[in-house]
Amino acid sequence: MATMAPEIDGTKLEQLIGKVIGDVAGAMGLLLAYIGDQTGTYRALEKLGPSTAEDVAGEAGVDPRYVREWLSGNAAAGYVAWDPASERFSLTPEQAAVFAHEGEPTCMQGFFQAVVSQYMSNETAIDVFKSGRGRAWGEHNNCLFCGTDRFFRPGYMVNLVSSWIPALDGVEATLKSGGKVADIGCGHGSSTMLMAEAYPKSQIHGYDFHQPSIDFARQKAADGGPANTRFDAVAAKEIGEDGYDLACIFDALHDMGDPVGAARRVREILKPGGTFMVVEPLAGDRLEDNCHPLGNIFYGFSTVVCVPCSRAQEVGLGLGAQAGEKRLTDVLKEAGFSSVRRAAETPTNMVLEARV
Numbered sequence: 001m002a003t004m005a006p007e008i009d010g011t012k013l014e015q016l017i018g019k020v021i022g023d024v025a026g027a028m029g030l031l032l033a034y035i036g037d038q039t040g041t042y043r044a045l046e047k048l049g050p051s052t053a054e055d056v057a058g059e060a061g062v063d064p065r066y067v068r069e070w071l072s073g074n075a076a077a078g079y080v081a082w083d084p085a086s087e088r089f090s091l092t093p094e095q096a097a098v099f100a101h102e103g104e105p106t107c108m109q110g111f112f113q114a115v116v117s118q119y120m121s122n123e124t125a126i127d128v129f130k131s132g133r134g135r136a137w138g139e140h141n142n143c144l145f146c147g148t149d150r151f152f153r154p155g156y157m158v159n160l161v162s163s164w165i166p167a168l169d170g171v172e173a174t175l176k177s178g179g180k181v182a183d184i185g186c187g188h189g190s191s192t193m194l195m196a197e198a199y200p201k202s203q204i205h206g207y208d209f210h211q212p213s214i215d216f217a218r219q220k221a222a223d224g225g226p227a228n229t230r231f232d233a234v235a236a237k238e239i240g241e242d243g244y245d246l247a248c249i250f251d252a253l254h255d256m257g258d259p260v261g262a263a264r265r266v267r268e269i270l271k272p273g274g275t276f277m278v279v280e281p282l283a284g285d286r287l288e289d290n291c292h293p294l295g296n297i298f299y300g301f302s303t304v305v306c307v308p309c310s311r312a313q314e315v316g317l318g319l320g321a322q323a324g325e326k327r328l329t330d331v332l333k334e335a336g337f338s339s340v341r342r343a344a345e346t347p348t349n350m351v352l353e354a355r356v
Contacts, residue, residue: 110150257313
């Protein structure tokens with residue numbers, strides 16, 4: 001017997017369509033924001049102040065007609081200001097902080113770049129999703145590596161030395177007097193160099209399994225970076241050196257194929273009484289705890305980046321970017337850490353302190 005299709009609630013349908021339209025508008029706004037970042041158009045507008053499209057185009061060295069359309073789209077999105085009386089576009093201080101101020105915690109351009117990188121390689125993402133195969137970190141567009149560093153670096157600048165390390169029991173004093181740190185999964189080395197600058201008496205070693213990222217970090221260090229750093233292309237489970245006072249993994253444990261094995265190796269390379277700091281995306285332990293815009297974003301990246309990256313490695317556990325504190329604690333305790341506590345948090349991250 002044929003079953004009746006469930007009746008559609010018109011009000012709920014309208015609400016859902018309204019949300020989807022908002023999401024589509026946001027997707028287009030994000031693309032325009034990325035274009036403005038890559039062409040220097042936001043920076044040109046901020047430099048000039050209230051301007052015509054022609055003024056901005058001349059300053060940025062781009063086409064005036066396209067800039068007019070781009071500015072109009074940004075005005076519709078609320079990303080730039082439009083004054084009908086003077087027929088001029090401008091950036092408010094808040095808009096400039098989000099779209100034009102590279103390196104500041106308010107700037108979202110690194111986030112936009114990381115998202116755009118996934119659209120650039122959407123055919124690969126679809127193939128991975130259908131086949132279930134892994135996708136190595138190095139298989140992504142280079143925009144992901146740059147965008148990830150651009151997004152996370154400002155947050156590390158604000159929190160790492162000022163609040164995260166001081167929240168760990170006794171660690172700050174050790175690093176000030178001269179300790180030894182392993183920064184595992186260091187990527188382009190921003191966190192490594194921040195710690196090296198803050199604690200010049202300590203030795204900070206950056207490790208990452210992605211050779212191009214290590215090459216980038218080494219070049220940054222050579223171009224005027226702190227001298228008390230070293231970078232090696234080594235996976236977490238294969239680190240040979242030991243005697244570390246502090247080991248850190250920033251937003252990367254969930255990307256690892258064998259996070260238990262990686263954490264176990266961390267325990268082995270720590271000095272007696274050493275500390276393991278794990279910084280992970282903020283998440284609740286249940287799906288319903290994460291059903292909000294930030295959870296939406298993290299689950300999205302987890303689908304196309306984090307879980308495939310884990311699956312491309314040995315074991316392929318696939319923790320995901322919203323593993324939650326309980327699951328992460330289970331991983332750390334399985335690796336041999338007896339004490340795990342949440343030492344600090346921000347609106348986007350949790351900081352776990354693990355000790356043997």
